[in-house]
Amino acid sequence: AQSVSQHNHHVILSEAASLELGCNYSYGGTVNLFWYVQYPGQHLQLLLKYFSGDPLVKGIKGFEAEFIKSKFSFNLRKPSVQWSDTAEYFCAVNAGTGRRALTFGSGTRLQVQP
């Protein structure tokens, strides 16, 4: 069965600091990888996704993530965070042909202080 681990449960940063949120998955085959974000009071939104090709994917609002197959990781990065990035971030994976349901990690709460 596929599973996702997000090791950082709560991260506090100052504006302009760099961000890296960890995500590891357990599945030995082909995977599709996603990061979703949930801003306070809003619904979950897709931040970026990886299906195949270039392992460095760019998403909305300056976020990017790198798929490292050998490490089963898909870490989320942003060079300089803003107060508006305060939100909860979820990593998700679906394995195999990609038609399987998404499995989510437990989430990382990011708090950016002005």
Add this chain to the structure above:
Amino acid sequence: DAGVTQSPTHLIKTRGQQVTLRCSPKSGHDTVSWYQQALGQGPQFIFQYYEEEERQRGNFPDRFSGHQFPNYSSELNVNALLLGDSALYLCASSLAPGRPLHFGNGTRLTVT
């Protein structure tokens, strides 16, 4: 605007009762998935509907059932409610199984 609409937004039920939650997918989407999100946890997959049939199911008991209508809207039914069923129930739609999900705002269910 989420595109995916869920009703009601909040619901309070008593143990043992039954509840029905509703979801209208984003226009053009024919696949609906339901997730349960407990406080402090990530969404847990309940089941997915496509072409009016349950296509995949997560590790949830038979008390959780669903339905998809010809217009692609969907219902989630939970029977014999337990205190542990208290959670945010999320509906997500997609263009097809496996495609990126678009989530609604959820229904907050409290079981007392």
